[in-house]
Amino acid sequence: MSLSPEQVAEQRAIGNDRENAPVMAPGYTMESVTETIAGIPLSKNIRMGWAVGFLIAFGGMNLLLLSIVWLLYRGVGIWGINSPVGWGFAIINFVWWVGIGHAGTLISAILLLLRQQWRMSINRFAEAMTIFAVSCAGLFPLLHTGRPWMAYYLFPYPSTSGMWPQFRSPLVWDVFAVSTYATVSIVFWYVGLVPDLGTMRDRAKNKLVKFLTGMLALGWRGSARHWHRYEMASLLLAGLATPLVVSVHTVVSYDFAVGLIPGWHVTLFPPYFVAGAIFSGFAMVITLAIPIRWYFGLEGLVTLRHMENMAKVLLATGMCVAYGYSMEVFFGWYSASRYEEYLVFNNRMLGPYGWSYWMLILCNVISVQVLWFRWVRTNMFALFILSIIINVGMWLERFVIVITSLHADYLPSSWGMYYPTFWDIAMFIGTIGFFLTSMFLFVRAVPMISIFELRTLLPQARVKEVEK
C-alpha cells in the first residue's frame, strides 16, 4: 500500500518536530518506504524545480569545460599564480574539495562501526557527495601540473626512461592517497547500492531501466547466504575506509607540513586538517540535505533528529578546528623563531591578507557557537545559512594557509602579492557546477537513501521468537 497524501503530510510533520523527532517517522511499511525512495528515480515526470536547478548547474559545468579548454590552450599563465605564490586557487580548491568528501566516508564507515542508526538515512547521498567532491578535487592538482597529459609520470609504471617516482615526496603520497580514496569510495558506494538496484530492477516499468538496473544489480536476489557475505563485506569496507579517510587528509596536510615554509611546518597539521575536513564535509552535507529533504518530501525519513545530530558534529569538529587555530598561534609564539612569530602576528593577522584571517575566525569559530542552542540546530533556515558560512570559512582557511604563508617567506626580496584572475574564479565556480550537476543526476538516477537499511529500522523487520 502506498501512503495517502494525508499520511505523508503527517509523517513530514513528525519528521519536522523540533522537540522530539524520531530517526524515522512511524507508520511506514516495507512498501511505502520503498515506494517513497525508489519512486523518485523510477518516476517518469521531470519536475520543473529539478530541471531548472539542473540547467543552472549544467551551465556551471560548461564554464568548467571552457576554463579547462582555455587552460590547456594557453597554459597555467591564465591563472594568478606567480613567484613566490606558486600554489594559488588550484591547491586551495583541491584541499577544500577533498575535505568536503570526508563527511561521506565518516558517515558511512565510522558511524557504521559505531552502530549509529541515524546514519542510514543520509549515508547514500553523503557518499555520492564524497565521490563527486573527490572528482572535483582531483582535477585541480592534475591541471596545476601544467601538462596534465603527462600526469601518468606520477604513477610508478615501467617506462623507457627508466625513472621511478620519488617516494620521499608527499606529493607522490598524495597521488596514492587520493586515487585510493576515490577508488575505495566508489567501490563502497556501489556495494551499498547493489540491493537497491535489485529493488529498482524489480519495480521498473521501463524496459531499458529494467535492463540497466538488472545488469548493475548483478543478479541480486536477497539470498540469506548473500546477505551474510554482503554484511561482512560492508563491515570490512567500513573498517578499511575509516583509517583511509583519516590518512587522506593527513597526507594532504603533509603536502604542507613536510615543507619548511613558516606556517606550514607545523606538527599539528594532520589532526587539524582531518578535523577541518569533517567540519567542512558535514557543512556541505547539511547544505545539500536541507533542500533535498524538503523538495522530495523526505522529512519523515531524514528527520530533524538527523539534522540536529549533524549540527552537533559540526559544533564538535568546529571546536577541534578552533583549537587548531589557537595552537597555531601558540606554536608561533612559543617557537621563539622570529620567522614563525612574524608569520603568525605580522603576516597572518595584520598583513595584507589579514582580512581573510579574521573572516576565517568569524566564519569557523565565532559563528559556530550559535550551535550550542537547540533552536538553531533545529531551525533549517538558520542551519542552512550557517552551513554556507562554514563552507566559505573552510575555503578561507585554505586560502590563509596557502597564500599568506607563500606570499612572504624568509627573504623580503622574494615577497609578492597574489591576485586571482577571472579564470581562477571561473574554474572554481565550474567545479561547483560539475559537483551540483552530478548531484542532480544522482538524486534522479538511483535511490538517494539506502532502502534496504531503512527496512531494517521498521518494527515489522524484527524477528519475534515464537514459543517452542
Place this chain on the structure above:
Amino acid sequence: MTAHGHKPVGPPIHGMAARFEDASALTAAARAARLEGYARMDAYSPFPIHEMDEALGIRRSILPFLVLAAGIAGCVGGFGMQWWMSVVDYPLNIAGKPLVSWPQWVPVAFETTVLLSALTAAFGMFALNGFPMPYHPMFNVKGFDRVTTDAFFLCIEADDPQFDVTQTAKFLQGLGALEVSEVVH
C-alpha cells in the same frame, strides 16, 4: 527424454519455494526445515536477517581471510615496490639520506594495503556470491519480484537428499506458507 533427445541434466526443477508473511515466519520456517533434516535450502528476504545465519546453519564466510591475505600482500607489495624502485633500480642520493628511508614509504604502503584489501572485500564478496548472475531459477517464482520490497521466500532445493516434490510441498504448507510453488529452471 526431452524433445531434443537429450537426457535432462540434474533434477528437472530447482526446488520448492514457499512464501512467508514476514521475517519471523521465515526464520521459524528455516529452523523447522533444518530440524526436519533438510540441508540444501536458501532464504530470500528484502533485508538482512541476522537470525537467519544460525537458522540456516550458514558457516562464517572465508571473506575476512581473503581480505587479510590481500592486505598483507598490499603491504608487502607496497614496501617491496618502493624498496626495489628506490634502492635497486633507480638509487638517488637525496641530501645524503639513506636509500632505505622506510619511514617515508609508510604512506604509500598503507594506501596499497587499503586499496588491495578493499577491492578484495568488494569483489571477493561478489565472487563468492557468484555475481554477476543475471539469471537464476528463483526469478521464475511467482511474486519473486517482491523479494526486493516486502516478500519473504524459503526454497528447499531439489538436490537435497530428502527432497520429494509432494512431501516437501506438504511440509512447507504445514509451516504456514502463504504460497508454495515449484521452481522451474
